[in-house]
Amino acid sequence: MFGIAAIEARLGVPLLDALAPLVFLLAWIGYARWADAAGRPSLMARMHEYRVMWMRRMLARDNRITDLQVVQVLVQNIAFFASASIFLIGGLAAVLGAREQALAILAELPLGAPASARVFDAKVLLMIVVFVYAFFKYTWTLRQFNYVAVLIGAAPPPEEAGTAAAERLIERAARMATRAADHFNKAMRAYYFGLAGLAWFVHPGLMIAAVIWVVLVSWRREFRSTSLAILGPVGEPIDSPAAQGSARPSP
Secondary structure (H helix, E strand, O other), rough: OOHHHHHHHHOOOOHHHHHHHHHHHHHHHHHHHHHHHOOOOOOHHHHHHHHOOOHHHHHHHOOOHHHHHHEEEHHHHHHHHHHHHHHHHHHHHHHHHHHHHHHHHHHHOOOOOOOOHHHHHHHHHHHHHHHHHHHHHHHHHHHHHHHHHHHHHHOOHHHHHHOOHHHHHHHHHHHHHHHHHHHHHHHHHHHHHHHHHHHHOOOOOHHHHHHHHHHHHHOOOHHHOHHHHHHOOOOOOOOOHHHHHHHOOOO
């Protein structure tokens, strides 16, 4: 006990409040580096194969309006989250100016742990950093999907679909779409961890538990989800009989 008290006195904050953001950052950065490593059979890897097929089918069409509409729908969804990030950042900045009222509300929560003004400011600033990161990822995703639209517009006519230039465009357009989706995935992951970080306002131990839960949920969705099972294993031909069978609902 004396050792913990000495550490807390040296840090100027409770030990759990010092450990919670460290666990948060290590879990977020560590999981991102592991999950985004190349070669893993993830949902992202399988979806890239579908994007390659999408671009190949796009070249076979005279009218590419449908393809551009798909991009437009994706852009609209991302723009919503980018706008929401701005509102969240503004709301968190306003909370910094109403610290006393916020601390009084948090003190009335059943599991609420007392926090100093410095710790409270650190909690708010951590959330601001998370959603600023998400905002930059969303806006970069928007720009990359705009590039996808340009690549679709630059696609050669169907009679040139078998040329080397067409194959290069298929690969570039699919890779650009996957890059955009990858940044969108990173931004959504920031939202998940941001929601876990909100638990720090109640209790640092609750935040650590929420971070672990987010890591497990993210891992399951990206590597063990039903969606991945429906899409088929990475590397399986999309139009193969096995892939068609896996997409068929069970009776």
